[in-house]
Amino acid sequence: MEVRRTVPVKLDVTDSDAALLHDTIDQFRDAANYVVRHARDDDGYVITSKRRLHDRTYEDVREATDLHANLVQAARSRAAEALKSVVAKWKRGKKASLPRFTSPFLEYDQRSATFNDDHASLSTVGGRITAEYVLPGENHDTPHSQYLLSEDYETTGATLHYREPAGEFYLHVRTKADVDAPEPPENGTVLGVDLGVKNIAVTSTGVFWSGDELNHWHREYEKRRASMQQKGTRSAHEAMKRVGETETGRFEQLFHRVANGIVREAVEGGCSHIAFEDLTGIRDRMPGAKRLHEWAFRRLYEYVAYRAKERGVAVKQVDPQYTSQRCSRTGCGFTHPDNRPSQDSFCCQKCGYKVHADYNAAKNVGFKILRSLHKSSDGDAPVGVRINTGTLNTSGFTTAPDSVRVGVHGESPAL
Numbered sequence: 001m002e003v004r005r006t007v008p009v010k011l012d013v014t015d016s017d018a019a020l021l022h023d024t025i026d027q028f029r030d031a032a033n034y035v036v037r038h039a040r041d042d043d044g045y046v047i048t049s050k051r052r053l054h055d056r057t058y059e060d061v062r063e064a065t066d067l068h069a070n071l072v073q074a075a076r077s078r079a080a081e082a083l084k085s086v087v088a089k090w091k092r093g094k095k096a097s098l099p100r101f102t103s104p105f106l107e108y109d110q111r112s113a114t115f116n117d118d119h120a121s122l123s124t125v126g127g128r129i130t131a132e133y134v135l136p137g138e139n140h141d142t143p144h145s146q147y148l149l150s151e152d153y154e155t156t157g158a159t160l161h162y163r164e165p166a167g168e169f170y171l172h173v174r175t176k177a178d179v180d181a182p183e184p185p186e187n188g189t190v191l192g193v194d195l196g197v198k199n200i201a202v203t204s205t206g207v208f209w210s211g212d213e214l215n216h217w218h219r220e221y222e223k224r225r226a227s228m229q230q231k232g233t234r235s236a237h238e239a240m241k242r243v244g245e246t247e248t249g250r251f252e253q254l255f256h257r258v259a260n261g262i263v264r265e266a267v268e269g270g271c272s273h274i275a276f277e278d279l280t281g282i283r284d285r286m287p288g289a290k291r292l293h294e295w296a297f298r299r300l301y302e303y304v305a306y307r308a309k310e311r312g313v314a315v316k317q318v319d320p321q322y323t324s325q326r327c328s329r330t331g332c333g334f335t336h337p338d339n340r341p342s343q344d345s346f347c348c349q350k351c352g353y354k355v356h357a358d359y360n361a362a363k364n365v366g367f368k369i370l371r372s373l374h375k376s377s378d379g380d381a382p383v384g385v386r387i388n389t390g391t392l393n394t395s396g397f398t399t400a401p402d403s404v405r406v407g408v409h410g411e412s413p414a415l
């Protein structure tokens, strides 16, 4: 199975090299737009074949620009792809105008650039320049260490982007690897995940990821935004935009960390499925959730889905109704609003089961998907929900796991 990953890397370049990159981006954009302008044949039909577009434009673009031959070809390919999607729209009876390239980017391949562990050598209209990577510190969970610096992943090319207003160049480096697709475990089990404001994620195995970091940063940034907004100057406006970008970057790193942890928990527990509650309308049904949280849950879900796939684990969303009110204790299942005396605690009014509310919900999320998979089963449905004392099956029996979790007692984390 081929796995492809794109890793964004900030570049450190001198002012004169930055000027060269700007010129190169401008000429690349001109080249792509030139190809589009010359894409109509004598009968007025739009040509989308790369070969034919090449024959019509290559010599002219080489003549008119200082671009490396491979950048000329990359501009033509980019134009051809954009033309193809416009023609496809026309064929579906939709209106669309011919593409026009305006955003600051360009495409490098292995002939117009060389990619190293900590820097890239990039072709520009003024010859090759060296651009150092600005890499995060030693951390095994960053995409840089996982893909960019990995022996298993091969770099195939990159897109150079100029980000305004920060005025920074980023390389989105494309990598690929051939990995053995792991077989999903036989008699697989489900890992349930509950999302929340106080705890950003809790698994049915009882692992908690606190939302403190997210909520703290959010408050800090809001404060800084408010004070900068009061100043109201142009530079304050620019500073606000920068704060927004720093915030996004920090959060993305947090989501990567949590997502990796969830996937690790699923793999170590031999799970074939990870179950989340349906994200549609999550902000409305979750007390205290802000727009930030809704965005966070979506990103987190995307990261988990992305990472789980390469481990052979399926990720699904499930209707969240009653997952917070239902008793998840084996053989009980009593569902009532009074089971939830406070935000954090669950206490079953029928059997007296006392447990952290988020952990109870995570088990129910897993249990729900287990039942829905059994209904549509072709015989391969997972048999249980992975909890921290074993497996909970559809008949409500808990069986001891054959894993390290044997002997772990008291499935309730501290209330």
Ligand SMILES: [Zn+2]
Binding pocket: 327, 328, 329, 332, 333, 334, 348, 349, 350, 351, 352, 353
């Ligand atoms: Zn109960």
